[in-house]
Amino acid sequence: MTLIDKKLNRRSFLKVSTLAGGGMMLSFSWLAGCKPTAEEVLTMPDEWFTINSYIKIGENGAVTLFNPNPEFGQNVKTSLPMILADELDVDWKNVFVEQADFYPERFERQFTGGSNSVRSSWKPLRTAGATARYMLINAAAQTWNVPAGEITTSTGMLEHKSSGKKAGYGELASLAGTLEAPDPEAVKLKENADFKIIGNSKKNVDGAKIVTGKPLFALDHKVEGMKYAAIVHPPAFGMKLKSFDKSSVTSLPGIQDAFEVKVFKDDYGRNFFDTTTFPEIIAIVGNSTWEVMQAKKKLNVEWEKAPDSTFPMAGRGGQNMDIKVPGGLENSAAHKEKMAEYITKPGNVQRKDGDPEGAFKKAARVLERTYTAPFLAHNTMEPMNAFADVKGDKAVIYGPTQAPESIMNALSSSLGLPKENIQINLARMGGGFGRRAYSHHLVEAALISQKIQAPVKMVYSREDDMSAGVYRPTYSATYRAALDENNNLLALHIKAGGIPESPLHANRFPAGAIDNYLAEGWQIESNITIGAFRAPRSNFIAGAEQSFLDELAEEMGKDPIEFRLELLKRAETNPVGERNDYDPKRYAGVLELVREKSNWSSVPNGISRGVSAYFCHNSYVAEVIDVSIKDNQPVVENVFAAVDCGIVVNPDAAANMGEGAIVDGIGNAFYGEMAFENGVPTKTNFDKYRMIRHSEAPKKIEVHFVESTEDPTGLGEPLFPPVFAALGNSLYKATGKRLYDQPFQPQIMQMENLRM
Amino acid sequence: MAQYNLSINGKLMNVDVDPNTPLLWVLRDHLDLVGTKFGCGIAQCGACTVHIDGEAVRSCSYPVSVIEDKKVVTIEGLSEKGDHPVQKAWLEHDVPQCGYCQSGQIMTAASLLAENPNPTDEEISYAMNGNICRCGTYTRIKAAIKTASKSL
Ligand code: FES
Ligand code: FES
Numbered sequence: 001m002t003l004i005d006k007k008l009n010r011r012s013f014l015k016v017s018t019l020a021g022g023g024m025m026l027s028f029s030w031l032a033g034c035k036p037t038a039e040e041v042l043t044m045p046d047e048w049f050t051i052n053s054y055i056k057i058g059e060n061g062a063v064t065l066f067n068p069n070p071e072f073g074q075n076v077k078t079s080l081p082m083i084l085a086d087e088l089d090v091d092w093k094n095v096f097v098e099q100a101d102f103y104p105e106r107f108e109r110q111f112t113g114g115s116n117s118v119r120s121s122w123k124p125l126r127t128a129g130a131t132a133r134y135m136l137i138n139a140a141a142q143t144w145n146v147p148a149g150e151i152t153t154s155t156g157m158l159e160h161k162s163s164g165k166k167a168g169y170g171e172l173a174s175l176a177g178t179l180e181a182p183d184p185e186a187v188k189l190k191e192n193a194d195f196k197i198i199g200n201s202k203k204n205v206d207g208a209k210i211v212t213g214k215p216l217f218a219l220d221h222k223v224e225g226m227k228y229a230a231i232v233h234p235p236a237f238g239m240k241l242k243s244f245d246k247s248s249v250t251s252l253p254g255i256q257d258a259f260e261v262k263v264f265k266d267d268y269g270r271n272f273f274d275t276t277t278f279p280e281i282i283a284i285v286g287n288s289t290w291e292v293m294q295a296k297k298k299l300n301v302e303w304e305k306a307p308d309s310t311f312p313m314a315g316r317g318g319q320n321m322d323i324k325v326p327g328g329l330e331n332s333a334a335h336k337e338k339m340a341e342y343i344t345k346p347g348n349v350q351r352k353d354g355d356p357e358g359a360f361k362k363a364a365r366v367l368e369r370t371y372t373a374p375f376l377a378h379n380t381m382e383p384m385n386a387f388a389d390v391k392g393d394k395a396v397i398y399g400p401t402q403a404p405e406s407i408m409n410a411l412s413s414s415l416g417l418p419k420e421n422i423q424i425n426l427a428r429m430g431g432g433f434g435r436r437a438y439s440h441h442l443v444e445a446a447l448i449s450q451k452i453q454a455p456v457k458m459v460y461s462r463e464d465d466m467s468a469g470v471y472r473p474t475y476s477a478t479y480r481a482a483l484d485e486n487n488n489l490l491a492l493h494i495k496a497g498g499i500p501e502s503p504l505h506a507n508r509f510p511a512g513a514i515d516n517y518l519a520e521g522w523q524i525e526s527n528i529t530i531g532a533f534r535a536p537r538s539n540f541i542a543g544a545e546q547s548f549l550d551e552l553a554e555e556m557g558k559d560p561i562e563f564r565l566e567l568l569k570r571a572e573t574n575p576v577g578e579r580n581d582y583d584p585k586r587y588a589g590v591l592e593l594v595r596e597k598s599n600w601s602s603v604p605n606g607i608s609r610g611v612s613a614y615f616c617h618n619s620y621v622a623e624v625i626d627v628s629i630k631d632n633q634p635v636v637e638n639v640f641a642a643v644d645c646g647i648v649v650n651p652d653a654a655a656n657m658g659e660g661a662i663v664d665g666i667g668n669a670f671y672g673e674m675a676f677e678n679g680v681p682t683k684t685n686f687d688k689y690r691m692i693r694h695s696e697a698p699k700k701i702e703v704h705f706v707e708s709t710e711d712p713t714g715l716g717e718p719l720f721p722p723v724f725a726a727l728g729n730s731l732y733k734a735t736g737k738r739l740y741d742q743p744f745q746p747q748i749m750q751m752e753n754l755r756m
Numbered sequence: 757m758a759q760y761n762l763s764i765n766g767k768l769m770n771v772d773v774d775p776n777t778p779l780l781w782v783l784r785d786h787l788d789l790v791g792t793k794f795g796c797g798i799a800q801c802g803a804c805t806v807h808i809d810g811e812a813v814r815s816c817s818y819p820v821s822v823i824e825d826k827k828v829v830t831i832e833g834l835s836e837k838g839d840h841p842v843q844k845a846w847l848e849h850d851v852p853q854c855g856y857c858q859s860g861q862i863m864t865a866a867s868l869l870a871e872n873p874n875p876t877d878e879e880i881s882y883a884m885n886g887n888i889c890r891c892g893t894y895t896r897i898k899a900a901i902k903t904a905s906k907s908l
Pocket of ligand 1: 798814
């Protein structure tokens with residue numbers, strides 16, 4: 001046993017102890033508790049005793065664990081309770097899991113994003129589990145009148161060996177719930193070797209509900225007297241509402257009302273996640289989804305061009321700034337031209353090592369390549385929607401959001417209600433990928449409900465969802481390498497930018513491995529809204545960097561894995577600069593593991609193979625992708641991934657998420673693209689926006705985790721960025737052509753007589 | 757508005773709706789059978805898949821007026837206890853991520869296996885191509901279909 005880290009967030013601990021002492025009521029989620037397996041032994045108890053915010057124990061020994069974070073498919077609803085259960089020392093079979101609603105006073109950081117759920121919950125949840133175990137031990141010590149230090153636990157049982165006393169957790173839970181929580185310094189956490197649940201795959205706790213179609217999502221929610229709402233938003237970025245004729249829809253069957261909804265108040269200082277493309281929309285309210293969706297088509301509405309505008313935004317340090325939104329109707333063709341222009345201009349220098357300019361002057365050869373990628377839509381399978389019931393001065397919102405805390409400010413301001421009067425309940429989300437960190441849809445539903453003073457479920461059509469912005473930005477990156485006459489790498493220069501942000505991570509590999517290094521960024525203003533998309537910025541720059549390193553290795557006559565390992569060796573033994581934000585040894589570790597698992601040097605017949613590696617969200621991933629050519633089309637045969645994300649809490653579920661990230665990457669690399677004509681998104685549904693489908697997924701995916709005793713790091717995102725270059729590099733081997741611009745598929749269509 | 761007597765999951769259910777209303781919204785809004793999901797509304801994603809006389813169809817593009825006396829089965833009626841071989845295989849392979857597409861995937865897979873209990877990889881891909889999974893669970897879906905196929 002080790003003493004817990006003193007740096008542990010004291011606030012989270014105190015929160016646990018106050019609750020335990022104060023015996024505060026816990027939330028009862030709208031979703032009933034669910035059993036993890038079919039072979040459960042304990043039924044629902046007659047009474048639950050609250051031990052702390054995360055844990056309640058029934059008199060029969062059944063345990064309810066609360067998942068604090070929003071679930072969007074990353075399986076935190078299973079993995080976070082596993083962490084609690086292991087330290088609490090209970091049998092997973094007797095655990096019920098419930099989704100906690102949004103209670104910032106009870107839970108830390110109820111946020112899903114940045115691949116952060118497990119890594120930031122690791123210590124607090126272990127401490128909460130261990131603290132509850134201590135309280136049960138103390139209850140037994142009091143009851144049996146023996147020293148607490150002599151009591152041991154084993155899967156839900158307490159025992160005092162020398163006196164032969166034994167009891168289940170359930171028998172002591174009522175007393176334990178009234179005890180003071182111990183000082184965090186006194187709470188010992190398990191040694192890694194003693195984990196029984198962490199590291200052993202557990203099935204998705206919602207699995208049975210999902211496969212039988214039980215209501216789990218906000219879109220499935222219904223209450224007595226509930227109305228349905230659809231929205232109508234401007235058809236183009238750079239347009240806004242001029243006027244509309246309500247009577248064009250209110251006489252239609254089932255339609256009750258149509259009105260304008262203004263999402264944010266003029267003086268509201270937005271926060272980072274308060275992005276919305278269309279702050280003024282029209283809501284149509286009626287008796288059923290179909291009727292309100294039909295009415296959308298009949299609505300008589302006029303739009304007009306929006307002028308340049310600004311809105312106030314609260315900076316992270318509390319200072320207010322004005323964010324400019326340029327007017328104008330933008331076009332993808334013009335975006336491309338503008339980006340090409342910026343490549344030739346000097347950027348903002350973000351890092352410079354040695355004398356890159358001098359090295360380029362001396363170079364015998366310079367390799368220069370530019371990579372681009374388009375805007376992408378998130379396209380979560382469940383479109384944006386929310387349920388809201390606002391009556392008088394109370395509001396209840398049930399919606400798919402990754403960031404309840406962020407949207408609370410906007411809800412409070414827009415509804416004109418204090419935060420204490422607003423309850424946000426957390427729905428399972430039908431996908432998120434970053435999109436649902438921007439939760440304006442909750443505000444929209446709430447304002448609609450407030451106006452009609454009745455419960456309402458608002459749903460976006462797929463077209464609304466796909467054309468409402470908050471996209472992954474479009475990016476460009478130019479890489480230049482200086483080589484001497486012996487093919488030694490003298491210098492590397494990166495200039496990367498985008499609309500409206502730069503994808504540059506100036507201190508990541510290969511920074512630190514090259515003596516003369518220059519990284520510059522640039523960005524171009526736009527009224528097209530953007531937001532986090534699975535591994536923001538990394539999801540582009542990794543592809544550019546790792547494609548360039550592949551081509552560079554070829555120029556230098558080196559094996560692509562060997563070449564990367566040489567650079568990493570340099571960064572490890574004699575690093576350039578001090579701000580390198582990666583660990584070269586762990587980075588090399590995943591390359592070595594993928595080399596072994598893919599049997600890198602013996603490529604099967606008919607297969608072309610590419611490699612790529614990347615570090616983000618504190619995790620290291622290397623991937624090898626094998627493609628073949630069939631009927632003049634590339635087919636992804638195998639994908640091998642090697643991942644170092646520290647301790648893996650739920651290995652099979654972790655592999656599932658990794659497989660998903662790989663499929664997501666292959667789909668976006670081949671097909672993903674959102675374009676604009678006069679501000680209008682050119683794709684609004686899946687007939688035009690091509691998504692990867694079953695037959696295009698790899699035949700086989702292997703996800704290998706590096707065995708580790710390090711605390712967990714990110715997982716949902718890190719497997720995504722390396723896919724683009726691993727695929728591009730394998731397609732080069734297969735076709736003889738390097739692909740510099742995403743999506744790849746249109747270029748492949750133009751290639752004739754592909755090799756093989 | 758018109759009255760319809762629909763046979764859904766073996767029960768007769770009465771609804772009074774506009775004849776053009778897609779079966780999807782009749783199920784979700786009027787009959788509270790919300791396991792059938794809305795994804796695109798234009799027969800492109802498969803989230804709304806149900807069985808009509810045993811065949812997998814996209815309920816978002818199937819007006820209630822043409823159902824007549826055909827038998828509709830939704831995910832809620834695929835099995836009484838959630839133990840259809842496809843559902844069991846889905847749990848064994850722990851297929852779902854967000855889970856939103858999965859009732860549609862399961863309904864398509866169940867109808868594939870009813871017609872062809874031993875599909876090849878190509879036949880699986882072909883049958884499943886109309887069902888998008890944004891979370892990318894395709895390899896597990898294929899593995900689960902093969903497991904289910906063995907247990908038939
Ligand atoms: S909702 Fe019917 S196919 Fe997409
Ligand atoms: S599991 Fe999320 S869309 Fe398929």
